[in-house]
Amino acid sequence: MKSFLELENALQEKSNLGKITFAVPCPYEESILVALSEGTRKGFCKGVLVGDCRKIEETAKKSNIELTPFEIVEEKEDAVAIERSCELLEDDAVSCLMKGLVHTGAFLKGILQRKNLLTSSLLTHVAVYEIPDRDLLFVSDPSIMVQPTIEQKKIIILNALHVMRQIGISHRRVAVLSSVEAPAPAVPSSVEAFEIVRDLRPSLSQEEYIEGPLALDNAFSLEAAALKGLSGPVAGKANLFIVPSLDAGNIFCKGLTYIGNFPSAGIVAGTRKPVVLTSRSAGKEERYHSMLLACLMA
Amino acid sequence: MKSFLELENALQEKSNLGKITFAVPCPYEESILVALSEGTRKGFCKGVLVGDCRKIEETAKKSNIELTPFEIVEEKEDAVAIERSCELLEDDAVSCLMKGLVHTGAFLKGILQRKNLLTSSLLTHVAVYEIPDRDLLFVSDPSIMVQPTIEQKKIIILNALHVMRQIGISHRRVAVLSSVEAPAPAVPSSVEAFEIVRDLRPSLSQEEYIEGPLALDNAFSLEAAALKGLSGPVAGKANLFIVPSLDAGNIFCKGLTYIGNFPSAGIVAGTRKPVVLTSRSAGKEERYHSMLLACLMA
Incomplete structure (x- = not known):
């Protein structure tokens, strides 16, 4: 889509x-x-x-x-x-x-x-963007959880994947974002991303892929990913970006909307309807x- | 410019x-x-x-x-x-x-x-973006400091203002970003932004204005700022965005570069040359x- x-x-x-x-x-x-x-x-x-x-x-x-x-x-x-x-x-x-x-x-x-x-222990939010020549881009959670824990981030991901399934997105490629593309103790979000990916990967369905930590360039651009030697089903072609915090997600999403002028939408995840x-x-x-x-x- | x-x-x-x-x-x-x-x-x-x-x-x-x-x-x-x-x-x-x-x-x-x-106790980084119909947009610090303290954020701001002066940007309008536009204890970066603005404002020159906390929409868009009842020299027309953390700045800046395709540049701040x-x-x-x-x- x-x-x-x-x-x-x-x-x-x-x-x-x-x-x-x-x-x-x-x-x-x-x-x-x-x-x-x-x-x-x-x-x-x-x-x-x-x-x-x-x-x-x-x-x-x-x-x-x-x-x-x-x-x-x-x-x-x-x-x-x-x-x-x-x-x-x-x-x-x-x-x-x-x-x-x-x-x-x-x-x-x-x-x-x-x-x-x-249907979930957390209400989270999913923003959706239309970027030229790309699959619709899903971002979570840019609106509700301020500084989610690792466990909460896992729920954010599962909630967002459920939304994507309901909408009819067949291949779901999750990038757990940080500022760097390898776990580094100096950047806590990168270590968290590593743990989240390790814990969640075994439970995902066949149409779902997860990678992280990924920096945004490596998640979005095949060229940037190739420069860092990253391949696989997610790097450079992720369609679900998991942001490390509210601040990061909010500023990123508002940048896409107000500076990039990309068409957008938003939906709550974790509800029965x-x-x-x-x-x-x-x-x-x-x-x-x-x-x-x-x-x-x- | x-x-x-x-x-x-x-x-x-x-x-x-x-x-x-x-x-x-x-x-x-x-x-x-x-x-x-x-x-x-x-x-x-x-x-x-x-x-x-x-x-x-x-x-x-x-x-x-x-x-x-x-x-x-x-x-x-x-x-x-x-x-x-x-x-x-x-x-x-x-x-x-x-x-x-x-x-x-x-x-x-x-x-x-x-x-x-x-020339400064901290080396920081300033990214610069060319956005259509806008003054050049400066962002700091999206690359070096992972989770700067309030005092470090003040230095980030002063370093960036120095860079802007050297480049010849005559009116410098600083937005200290958060996810919300009023200090809220639930969002620590908003409280920090409030303190930073209060502390720095008296020492800035006549051509320098600072506001915060501002959400990105209110910092960038006059329309969004007006909707929130925000006016003054910064809201809706900031040309220096101070990001709350490395994660927020890095993801935002890479979004502008890789998703928005806006022309960019980068320079270190805090050096004599x-x-x-x-x-x-x-x-x-x-x-x-x-x-x-x-x-x-x-």
């Missing part, structure tokens, strides 16, 4: 198309309604807007969005709107959840409180791409 | 042009000789190649480079070639130093052993751009 357009095409072959419903607490942002409206117009999904009717109508008016295709559940309080949305997901009344104009912490807390929604988590500054494309991921996973 | 071409133009106005000499220990890589040859051909500098004559000749032959414009100092052993190059710099026999095909550690050790070459430090996988453009920086600083 090389692009979000390919994801959209793949989605059209799904049997449950048009029956996928998104609950969105506090959808008071134009880009949210625009993305949701696009998904509805194309027949991919339906939307359940949970929040203050007046605010929803105001937002729709500003962005010239028709509200008729949507179901609206009136909940004036933000906290209650989050709770109600999570309840709809838990009760299978909707298929997916998408964050509206609410704080990430409050949104994640709402999910964490309903154990039935969780798809949860879209995009930052407040995300545009309508990022939100729409994220909805595509969720629809494929639903 | 928006591009390396502008740097090249600025260089042409320098009075010492053509007298700037580079010592290069072990220049056994085509891209090194090609970049050096380009600088010589354009009349910017001269080259002193320190190493094994036979290996130098072989490399020159492969890349079809004429060796006549260069001075060659025969030193068969790599370690001795590094030592000899540093000595030439210390004795003012050359104006700049450029790393050849030697290990970064051995190269930096050679410099650190000659106290006369140092310019030292070019590029990685082994650097191409001839990166090496040539780095030489331009060094020539402007010489």
Whole structure:
């Protein structure tokens, strides 16, 4: 899979198309309604807007969005709107959840409180980028875990691989990133990467490969990998980058989005049903791409 | 300054042009000789190649480079070639130093052993990127310090500002990066950024501004900064990004180079005379751009 357009095409072959419903607490942002409206117009999904009717109508008016295709559940309080949305997901009344104009912490807390929604001991985040002439690039975790331990990093990897499988990525090549490509005590992330790879490798499926520590150049570029004498199924062609820390992942991903201008998407990993988590500054494309991921996973 | 071409133009106005000499220990890589040859051909500098004559000749032959414009100092052993190059710099026999095909550690050790070459208690690294429609973007430190303390980060900043002044960047706008834009105890780098900014701000010159913590989107994009209600001389228009750690800086910078394909350069900070430090996988453009920086600083 090389692009979000390919994801959209793949989605059209799904049997449950048009029956996928998104609950969105506090959808008071134009880009949210625009993305949701696009998904509805194309027949991919339906939307359940949970929040203050007046605010929803105001937002729709500003962005010239028709509200008729949507179901609206009136909940004036933000906290209650989050709770109600999570309840709809838990009760299978909707298929997916998408964050509206609410704080990430409050949104994640709402999910964490309903154990039935969780399939993993950790909620983690996966960012997805479309880079020209490459397979879609998955990055985890750039948003939730600040300084994950080795055990937590293993869960981050397993969560992200599960997301990739659900989306339909057949060959999953994991690079556990550091600043160097050999374990060096002076660079703790490189030693951690070595241990993670050693521990996880035996349990991965036939379509899954893992290498690390790898520096980003050696993970991404076949030429750079060759210069360092690195070969194998991952070096130079990884499609899942595991970052050593929140700081590294956040700065890297924001660099891809804001400096590189690469199309992107984001999805929560570790939940029974798809949860879209995009930052407040995300545009309508990022939100729409994220909805595509969720629809494929639903 | 928006591009390396502008740097090249600025260089042409320098009075010492053509007298700037580079010592290069072990220049056994085509891209090194090609970049050096380009600088010589354009009349910017001269080259002193320190190493094994036979290996130098072989490399020159492969890349079809004429060796006549260069001075060659025969030193068969790599370690001795590094030592000899540093000595030439210390004795003012050359104006700049450029790393050849030697290990970064051995190269930096050679410099650190000659106290006369140092102006700072730390050797740090500054990477420079050319991003369309932006001022040249400086990033520090993505290569040397693994997990700098607050005091070390202050030195990283002062070193980088000194480099920018020497290059002729008149307005220097420092963003101390983290994953969030407000100090939060859960994200240690954000608290550190807050302290660094508070401590350094009073001592900076009138043309220098500092803000932090800033997330990368808020440091780079005026739109993203406005969404968060951030204004002032730095948010959205920073031209010096201070990264929280080696991992964050290394992955970010390699992302800009390998995924974003932005033209780049690299220079050591904290030395009395310019030292070019590029990685082994650097191409001839990166090496040539780095030489331009060094020539402007010489």
